[in-house]
Amino acid sequence: MVASLYSVDQETKSIWVYLEVDEGQLAGVSLELIAKGRQVCDELGWNLAGLLLGSQVTRLANAAIAHGVDQVYLGDDPLLEHFTIEAYSIAAYQAIMSAKPSVFWLGATPDGRDLAGRLAVRLRTGLNADCTDLDLNPENGRLVCEVSGFGGGILALIEMENHRPQMATVRPGVFSIEQADENRTGTLIPINLELSAEQIDTRLIERSTGDQVDLTGVDVLVAGGRGVDGDFGMLAELAQLLGGEIGATRPPVDEGHIERERQIGQTGVVTSPKVAICCGISGAFHFVVGIEKADLVVAINSDPRAPIFDHADYCIVGDVHQVIPALINILSAEQEVSLA
Amino acid sequence: MPELHSVVCVKVVPKPEEIRVDPETKLLVRGNTRSEINPPDMNAMEMALSLKDRYGGQISLLSMGPSFFESNLRVALAMGADHIYLLSDPAFAGADTLATTYTLAQGIRKIGDVDLVLCGEESSDGATGQVPPGLAEWLEVSQLTLLTEVNLDLEQKTARGRREIRGGYEILEVHLPSVVSVKTACNEPRFMDFQLRSWSLEEERVTIWGVQDLEVDPGLIGLPGSPTIVSGLAEAPFRERKREFLQGNPQDIAEQLVPLILKVI
Amino acid sequence: MAEMRQRTREDVMLIDDELWEALVERTDGAAALCFQCGVCTATCPWGLVKHKPLNVRNMMHQAQLGLKGEAGGLWLCTTCAQCEALCPRGVDIPQVIRGLRSLAWERRETQPGLPSLLWSIFWNNNPWDQPPSQRAAWAKNVAIPDFDPQVHDVLLYIGCTSSYDQRAQRIAVALTKVLTSAGVEFGFLGDEEPCCGEAALSVGHLDYFKEVAAQTADLFNQRGVTNVVTISPHCYDVFQNHYPEIGQGFKAQHYTQFIASLLEEGRLELHQSLDHPVTFQDPCYLGRINGEYAAPRQILRSIPGVQLLEMELSAQDSLCCGGGGGRMWLETPAGERFSDLRIQQASETGADLLATACPFCVTCLEDSIKSQTSNHLQVLDIAELLASVI
Numbered sequence: 001m002v003a004s005l006y007s008v009d010q011e012t013k014s015i016w017v018y019l020e021v022d023e024g025q026l027a028g029v030s031l032e033l034i035a036k037g038r039q040v041c042d043e044l045g046w047n048l049a050g051l052l053l054g055s056q057v058t059r060l061a062n063a064a065i066a067h068g069v070d071q072v073y074l075g076d077d078p079l080l081e082h083f084t085i086e087a088y089s090i091a092a093y094q095a096i097m098s099a100k101p102s103v104f105w106l107g108a109t110p111d112g113r114d115l116a117g118r119l120a121v122r123l124r125t126g127l128n129a130d131c132t133d134l135d136l137n138p139e140n141g142r143l144v145c146e147v148s149g150f151g152g153g154i155l156a157l158i159e160m161e162n163h164r165p166q167m168a169t170v171r172p173g174v175f176s177i178e179q180a181d182e183n184r185t186g187t188l189i190p191i192n193l194e195l196s197a198e199q200i201d202t203r204l205i206e207r208s209t210g211d212q213v214d215l216t217g218v219d220v221l222v223a224g225g226r227g228v229d230g231d232f233g234m235l236a237e238l239a240q241l242l243g244g245e246i247g248a249t250r251p252p253v254d255e256g257h258i259e260r261e262r263q264i265g266q267t268g269v270v271t272s273p274k275v276a277i278c279c280g281i282s283g284a285f286h287f288v289v290g291i292e293k294a295d296l297v298v299a300i301n302s303d304p305r306a307p308i309f310d311h312a313d314y315c316i317v318g319d320v321h322q323v324i325p326a327l328i329n330i331l332s333a334e335q336e337v338s339l340a
Numbered sequence: 341m342p343e344l345h346s347v348v349c350v351k352v353v354p355k356p357e358e359i360r361v362d363p364e365t366k367l368l369v370r371g372n373t374r375s376e377i378n379p380p381d382m383n384a385m386e387m388a389l390s391l392k393d394r395y396g397g398q399i400s401l402l403s404m405g406p407s408f409f410e411s412n413l414r415v416a417l418a419m420g421a422d423h424i425y426l427l428s429d430p431a432f433a434g435a436d437t438l439a440t441t442y443t444l445a446q447g448i449r450k451i452g453d454v455d456l457v458l459c460g461e462e463s464s465d466g467a468t469g470q471v472p473p474g475l476a477e478w479l480e481v482s483q484l485t486l487l488t489e490v491n492l493d494l495e496q497k498t499a500r501g502r503r504e505i506r507g508g509y510e511i512l513e514v515h516l517p518s519v520v521s522v523k524t525a526c527n528e529p530r531f532m533d534f535q536l537r538s539w540s541l542e543e544e545r546v547t548i549w550g551v552q553d554l555e556v557d558p559g560l561i562g563l564p565g566s567p568t569i570v571s572g573l574a575e576a577p578f579r580e581r582k583r584e585f586l587q588g589n590p591q592d593i594a595e596q597l598v599p600l601i602l603k604v605i
Numbered sequence: 606m607a608e609m610r611q612r613t614r615e616d617v618m619l620i621d622d623e624l625w626e627a628l629v630e631r632t633d634g635a636a637a638l639c640f641q642c643g644v645c646t647a648t649c650p651w652g653l654v655k656h657k658p659l660n661v662r663n664m665m666h667q668a669q670l671g672l673k674g675e676a677g678g679l680w681l682c683t684t685c686a687q688c689e690a691l692c693p694r695g696v697d698i699p700q701v702i703r704g705l706r707s708l709a710w711e712r713r714e715t716q717p718g719l720p721s722l723l724w725s726i727f728w729n730n731n732p733w734d735q736p737p738s739q740r741a742a743w744a745k746n747v748a749i750p751d752f753d754p755q756v757h758d759v760l761l762y763i764g765c766t767s768s769y770d771q772r773a774q775r776i777a778v779a780l781t782k783v784l785t786s787a788g789v790e791f792g793f794l795g796d797e798e799p800c801c802g803e804a805a806l807s808v809g810h811l812d813y814f815k816e817v818a819a820q821t822a823d824l825f826n827q828r829g830v831t832n833v834v835t836i837s838p839h840c841y842d843v844f845q846n847h848y849p850e851i852g853q854g855f856k857a858q859h860y861t862q863f864i865a866s867l868l869e870e871g872r873l874e875l876h877q878s879l880d881h882p883v884t885f886q887d888p889c890y891l892g893r894i895n896g897e898y899a900a901p902r903q904i905l906r907s908i909p910g911v912q913l914l915e916m917e918l919s920a921q922d923s924l925c926c927g928g929g930g931g932r933m934w935l936e937t938p939a940g941e942r943f944s945d946l947r948i949q950q951a952s953e954t955g956a957d958l959l960a961t962a963c964p965f966c967v968t969c970l971e972d973s974i975k976s977q978t979s980n981h982l983q984v985l986d987i988a989e990l991l992a993s994v995i
Contacts, residue, residue, distance in 0.1 A: 002438065002565045022506070085473070085483055110505045114485050117473030121441060126567030129468035148576060150465050151356035154368070157572035201482045201514050205500065209508035220605060226976065242605065254936045274604050285735065285769075296604045297581060298597065303975065307771040313582035314600060316593055326594035334598070357736045374737055376728045415727075530713060531720040532727075534812040 004125040004163040011102040011164045013141065014047035015040060018106040019064050021054050023209065028172055029107030031067055035178040037105065038068035040136050049073060049101065053091050055081035065186035068178065073099065075191040083111045084202040087195055089118045095191045096123065101165050103143050108169035116169050126160040127167040132174060143168065172217060213245055213261055220244025221273040221291065223264050227280015227301060227320055230257035234324050235279060241331040249287050264290035279320045283308025342494045344397030346388045346456045347448055350381040350416065352409040353465045366573045377412055380460030382529040384522040387490060388458050389420045389530060395492055398422045402447050404432055404440060410546055417540035418532035425451060429550035431562050439565030441474030446554045448479060456499065457519040461486060472521035482514035488526040625671025631811060632704035636668035638694040645688035645698060650925055651681055654941045661688050661698065668701045679705055680716045683932050684807065685889040685925035706809020719808050722934050726817060731765035732804040732934065740796040743774040749781050752792030754829030759791040764837045765800055766964040772971065773964035776836055779992035780860055786995045787873040799824050801840040806847060808931035815851060818843065822853035832856050834863045838890035838963050845895065859891055861962050861987060865900035868907050877994040878910030884956035885913065886947065886970065887923035888963035901962050904987055908994055914954040924950065928965030944973040952982055959984045
């Protein structure tokens with residue numbers, strides 16, 4: 001039987017959250033995990049800690065404490081300025097081995113997944129990926145992870161009996177962020193870092209962030225198909241009023257009305273917004289795949305038999321060039337009222 | 341010019357929409373489900389073939405699973421892979437990602453002389469995405485994940501990968517040997533080469549290794565090597581859309597729709 | 606007299622003997638008859654929608670000489686056979702096009718999306734990337750028995766498009782109703798129905814088509830299938846014309862042929878009338894390529910109340926909808942769609958119903974009507990028209 005590097009008997013009853021740094025701020029998903037961790041720790045009387053790695057990031061440690069962690073294990077070193085898998089795995093490993101937490105959560109971001117996957121093997125422990133819910137059993141201190149598999153068709157509950165830390169990654173948007181409380185206090189615990197440049201192989205040659213749109217994280221998607229006749233300006237206005245982004249099916253992209261990065265579907269982007277508003281889209285399977293995870297789907301199409309209506313919660317048989325402006329009018333009026 | 345030897349890790353998976361859970365035993369019913377090569381692994385395969393087109397060398401395919409995987413894996417030979425290694429033994433069964441990555445790593449060590457390991461981003465069944473970093477850790481090599489492009493320098497023994505994340509991109513460089521994962525749908529897998537088709541079905545280019553063929557610690561493979569336990573299994577409730585048709589003129593509709601949308605945001 | 610320019614070495618085109626031989630083999634020497642008159646280029650419908658017509662003559666020349674083809678144009682061809690119909694020598698131009706395409710596959714010089722099309726057939730048994738287990742979902746609430754050779758005279762072959770495409774599924778439902786009301790003993794193969802492989806043939810992968818066809822013929826043999834009635838003329842075409850090359854032993858008909866004979870035998874009664882002016886789109890794969898112009902018209906004329914108005918370009922002169930030759934899986938930019946022209950031609954007859962007998966025609970024509978909001982033409986497959994009057 002494979003054994004983790006420390007056992008249940010040696011664990012500290014605490015939940016650790018990996019505090020990912022994104023463009024100089026704490027990543028949203030880390031704040032979401034802090035909120036969930038705080039709730040669970042309050043119920044169980046456990047301790048909540050954050051693991052923060054970087055260079056010149058002490059102010060972020062304070063932000064984490066304001067959001068609810070009791071301690072921040074801090075690795076602050078020039079070698080940690082940019083994420084590299086080698087440096088971050090070493091630092092995280094050293095921190096975890098020094099405190100032996102029972103539970104360790106990370107956001108399922110590209111770097112978070114890399115770090116979690118590597119650490120789990122180094123620690124000889126289990127890792128549950130992309131969890132849709134997390135629960136701690138107060139009787140045995142076991143983390144119960146809800147995960148989906150087979151394209152979302154199967155739900156499983158997974159736990160670990162003997163292995164620690166109990167690791168899990170969670171996608172952004174699963175939990176909600178709680179308000180920060182500047183009056184909260186906590187402690188900063190520096191990690192005893194033993195790290196040298198020779199241990200880092202990965203070299204960053206070039207980086208460019210934020211130029212293109214990333215539709216995978218949008219809350220509101222306003223998507224247009226052939227039926228909008230290229231009028232994406234109208235859709236963009238609606239999207240802006242709702243705090244969202246525009247997307248499209250293949251034909252408008254092919255015809256040059258909108259950039260390819262905004263193509264939704266099997267060969268484009270798969271989104272999971274709170275609301276997807278499908279305008280003038282017939283609803284072919286390869287498009288539907290791109291919005292089927294939405295919480296709410298609204299479809300507007302002039303053809304009452306358009307297949308999209310089978311995949312929508314609210315169906316409108318009508319002319320998008322009349323319905324969308326009507327929506328825009330009402331929403332702009334409401335905005336004006338709230339701003340007044 | 342040194343030769344490039346790539347290993348592509350491939351999983352054969354059941355078609356996800358065909359999987360059921362037996363309501364009594366709470367176990368997955370795989371029964372007569374159709375199988376396919378995990379679609380993201382096809383992208384990894386295409387990446388490896390494109391590197392072979394540019395740099396030459398050999399491609400070995402590595403997989404872990406029951407012997408029926410073989411017929412599906414031969415598709416890769418028809419695409420241009422040179423050899424298939426299938427790790428197949430009851431002792432390997434029941435493995436979670438810790439045991440799987442360990443076993444695959446031992447397979448890669450046995451194949452030997454490997455410059456680059458390519459994996460799909462994740463599998464369509466488990467979708468953990470943990471195999472690439474886990475594999476890199478067991479092999480004690482570097483890793484680059486979610487790559488859409490790879491460029492190699494075989495003299496310097498380095499690999500540069502383009503990773504598209506957060507609406508932008510990164511270009512990272514590591515030394516070989518290394519493990520890379522390929523972004524799903526970043527390329528279009530080439531169809532089988534029919535001049536290789538009949539050869540791929542008949543030739544003895546498949547090697548099957550059992551537990552006695554690999555150097556493995558029995559405590560680290562299969563069930564014994566798997567820390568995670570499935571304590572509950574169910575079919576996800578089918579997301580049935582409301583399909584409610586709103587009536588009225590555009591103004592009426594907009595008035596009904598706005599609160600419904602704002603409620604959810 | 607114009608000065609003759611000194612020819613340099615680069616001007617000389619080198620003929621590749623191997624390529625020439627390969628082309629002759631794959632096309633059965635079809636290009637040999639061509640004497641380069643250029644009628645094909647003149648008749649090709651691409652000349653109606655593009656500034657520069659498709660240079661079909663040039664492609665025949667390349668095939669004759671064994672030269673590498675002009676890649677972009679090669680994939681525009683819908684194999685409508687308008688060129689072949691008017692070719693003074695009757696050259697099987699679509700066959701030459703497929704031969705050139707098959708060589709492009711060997712060189713991996715096809716179009717984006719086409720390798721995925723073939724993978725879809727390979728992994729999912731259909732070109733639409735739909736789950737194989739869902740092939741019979743359209744029939745959930747339809748009374749259609751599983752094929753039993755002891756009981757059934759005919760296998761109704763639904764085809765991939767009518768199985769999975771929501772619009773085309775309505776054709777399958779309508780046809781089932783019509784056959785049932787005529788008392789025909791028929792069944793279908795449910796989710797075990799194999800793909801006929803036409804999509805693979807249409808994009809020129811001759812080897813893969815043969816593999817799919819062999820598997821399908823095998824399954825038909827195992828299931829005791831001797832008579833097949835298809836919904837799509839494309840499926841009918843491969844069963845009728847390309848399966849015999851691999852030695853299959855079943856008889857194939859397009860459903861319009863089968864229904865025309867039912868009408869002749871008095872087995873189908875049409876009780877209601879459909880008082881509409883109707884025009885008819887001859888699907889290329891039923892009409893021009895397989896010579897069947899009469900059966901669909903016979904059916905339309907037997908529907909009480911139908912006033913059949915022919916388009917100016919009908920029967921042998923019919924304009925292709927743009928879907929054949931693999932084009933259903935390739936995007937055609939707005940303004941270059943044959944079907945846009947065709948619905949204008951249909952509207953000019955004064956008809957309000959445009960009847961056809963092919964799921965691809967239905968899709969392309971309806972798409973064009975949607976993009977021309979002033980057009981109120983309704984497209985219906987003949988099966989749907991019949992179902993409304995039985």
